[in-house]
Amino acid sequence: MKDLFMYSLLVLSFSSLNGCYWENFSKTERVEPIRLTAPNSIETLIDEIKSATENGYRIRMTGSGHSHSDVAITEDILLRPIQLIDVLEIDRQRLYDPEETQLVRVESGITVRKLNSYLDSQGLALPNMGGYDGQTIVGATMTGTHGSGLDHGPMASQIVSLQIVVDDGRVLQLEPSNGITDPDNFPGVLEENTDINVELIQNDALFNATKISIGSMGIVYSVVLKTDKKFWLEEIRTLSTWEEVKAPGGFLDRLINGLPLDDTEVQPEYYELQYNPYKVGGERSILITKRYKSYEPLPIDTERGQPGTTMLSGLITLLEKPLIWIVDNFQFIAPILVEQSLKSQSDESYINVSYKVFNIGIVNYTEAYAMEMGFDLDESIAAIERTFELGEQLRDKGIVHSAPVSIRFVKAADELIAMQQGRDTMIIEFIMINGIKGDRELFNTYAQTLMEEFQARPHWGLDFKLLQGTEWASILFPKWEQWIQHYETLNPNGTFDGRVTDRLGISTSPR
Numbered sequence: 266m267k268d269l270f271m272y273s274l275l276v277l278s279f280s281s282l283n284g285c286y287w288e289n290f291s292k293t294e295r296v297e298p299i300r301l302t303a304p305n306s307i308e309t310l311i312d313e314i315k316s317a318t319e320n321g322y323r324i325r326m327t328g329s330g331h332s333h334s335d336v337a338i339t340e341d342i343l344l345r346p347i348q349l350i351d352v353l354e355i356d357r358q359r360l361y362d363p364e365e366t367q368l369v370r371v372e373s374g375i376t377v378r379k380l381n382s383y384l385d386s387q388g389l390a391l392p393n394m395g396g397y398d399g400q401t402i403v404g405a406t407m408t409g410t411h412g413s414g415l416d417h418g419p420m421a422s423q424i425v426s427l428q429i430v431v432d433d434g435r436v437l438q439l440e441p442s443n444g445i446t447d448p449d450n451f452p453g454v455l456e457e458n459t460d461i462n463v464e465l466i467q468n469d470a471l472f473n474a475t476k477i478s479i480g481s482m483g484i485v486y487s488v489v490l491k492t493d494k495k496f497w498l499e500e501i502r503t504l505s506t507w508e509e510v511k512a513p514g515g516f517l518d519r520l521i522n523g524l525p526l527d528d529t530e531v532q533p534e535y536y537e538l539q540y541n542p543y544k545v546g547g548e549r550s551i552l553i554t555k556r557y558k559s560y561e562p563l564p565i566d567t568e569r570g571q572p573g574t575t576m577l578s579g580l581i582t583l584l585e586k587p588l589i590w591i592v593d594n595f596q597f598i599a600p601i602l603v604e605q606s607l608k609s610q611s612d613e614s615y616i617n618v619s620y621k622v623f624n625i626g627i628v629n630y631t632e633a634y635a636m637e638m639g640f641d642l643d644e645s646i647a648a649i650e651r652t653f654e655l656g657e658q659l660r661d662k663g664i665v666h667s668a669p670v671s672i673r674f675v676k677a678a679d680e681l682i683a684m685q686q687g688r689d690t691m692i693i694e695f696i697m698i699n700g701i702k703g704d705r706e707l708f709n710t711y712a713q714t715l716m717e718e719f720q721a722r723p724h725w726g727l728d729f730k731l732l733q734g735t736e737w738a739s740i741l742f743p744k745w746e747q748w749i750q751h752y753e754t755l756n757p758n759g760t761f762d763g764r765v766t767d768r769l770g771i772s773t774s775p776r
């Protein structure tokens with residue numbers, strides 16, 4: 266059953282007397298498209314796309330609107346995913362291995378939250394995810410959304426097959442050359458409606474071009490994900506210092522050199538860092554988070570961090586405006602606030618099912634912006650130390666951080682324009698509560714400097730339009746030209762152009 270209640274809510278909340286508008290979660294982007302609609306089946310999706318192409322309109326699908334950047338937007342026909350949210354059947358006769366039990370097929374608009382609940386009910390789980398679950402699965406994968414841990418690529422790497430509607434209404438099923446589907450057993454029609462033809466293409470480059478394509482190569486109807494068995498995580502958060510973390514034998518030194526992170530047999534599969542951009546008492550604090558996986562059920566611990574931390578985070582979320590005033594007017598307080606945030610998160614043990622540990626919880630609802638840049642893992646120490654200098658320069662100009670800076674690690678990705686393409690990646694995430702003085706200047710200073718000095722790559726969703734034109738895109742993403750070729754093949758009429766392709770200077774029919 267499609268969720269008609271959600272649909273009515275959407276129509277109510279996004280209609281105005283002057284027409285329809287769409288706004289992203291962080292209210293950084295807003296558009297009044299010619300048409301805002303939510304297809305409720307692949308048939309209506311095909312009709313919308315064919316009609317857009319025939320009439321010379323652009324068409325795009327949004328996810329949950331959680332990108333701060335312009336990636337989801339077109340002024341013409343904007344589709345919402347809220348009626349493409351179902352789990353679908355897999356036709357096992359088509360597979361090389363019909364017995365494979367960890368493949369799950371879903372419509373593109375299912376949220377990570379709903380997907381997690383479904384997987385849990387089946388004794389399955391996503392192998393990794395970001396720190397939040399409000400995104401749609403394809404909205405998340407399209408921008409290179411990631412979690413942390415060098416055994417895992419971005420979430421897009423969990424997709425093993427996808428069905429995409431291209432500009433003339435054809436449905437392509439894209440897979441890698443060693444894909445899950447046996448071409449000899451492929452009937453050439455859609456599982457749900459045998460009147461719809463589907464063309465199977467098993468081609469590595471095309472598959473890797475499409476999975477992360479910021480909505481610009483067609484609209485994905487469904488994906489097949491390779492999931493894991495259900496697992497539990499024990500999270501341990503320890504306060505340390507930058508000197509300890511970067512010293513020989515310290516966390517970063519071990520990670521960069523491929524050494525075990527712990528001196529015990531059991532190793533954490535997931536890990537991340539948070540640091541205070543400012544020294545307090547002569548030391549720079551770092552919070553090390555390690556997460557240990559267990560397929561055996563573990564006793565669940567309901568509260569994370571020091572007692573009262575969840576309540577405190579909730580209060581900060583509620584009392585943002587006074588907090589902004591305090592930070593803006595008493596900037597000396599910023600380092601102490603950030604220090605307190607790190608200390609309150611330290612925890613000897615927090616245990617829950619995997620997806621509840623990956624999800625960092627209530628802080629996701631704070632009205633905040635985040636901006637991410639990805640670096641070659643080997644440059645982690647130099648890049649992080651450069652951010653310390655930039656942080657001090659910004660403070661001298663009266664611009665201060667209002668939250669810890671977070672660091673995550675992601676395995677090298679095959680997807681052509683992934684921020685993790687071709688290199689194990691260290692990702693720095695800068696977070697600012699909305700409205701703090703100088704927030705945009707802070708983001709711009711870090712992004713521009715780190716891009717120029719380290720060839721750091723922006724996250725397609727957590728970015729404030731750093732890339733203008735193709736010059737830097739082609740320097741930062743080594744497979745950019747290859748991606749452009751596939752983009753041009755699948756977008757010959759400019760049907761999937763949008764604000765992002767205009768900004769990048771790659772629209773087929775620029776505006």
Ligand SMILES: Cc1cc2nc3c(=O)[nH]c(=O)nc-3n(C[C@H](O)[C@H](O)[C@H](O)COP(=O)(O)OP(=O)(O)OC[C@H]3O[C@@H](n4cnc5c(N)ncnc54)[C@H](O)[C@@H]3O)c2cc1C
Pocket residue numbers: 290325326327328329330331332333336337338346373374394395396397399400401402403404405406407408409410411412478479480481483484485486629630724725726727
């Ligand atoms: C609170 C919060 C927490 C976050 N946490 C993380 C994190 O831990 N790690 C991380 O990496 N990022 C994180 N992000 C960033 C977020 O994951 C990405 O911006 C993601 O792309 C948002 O997904 P969405 O469903 O909202 O899609 P949107 O932002 O609405 O769209 C993203 C892109 O997907 C395209 N798209 C959507 N559906 C389709 C479709 N069916 N076919 C073709 N194209 C489609 C859109 O056109 C657009 O280009 C976070 C963002 C927020 C606001």
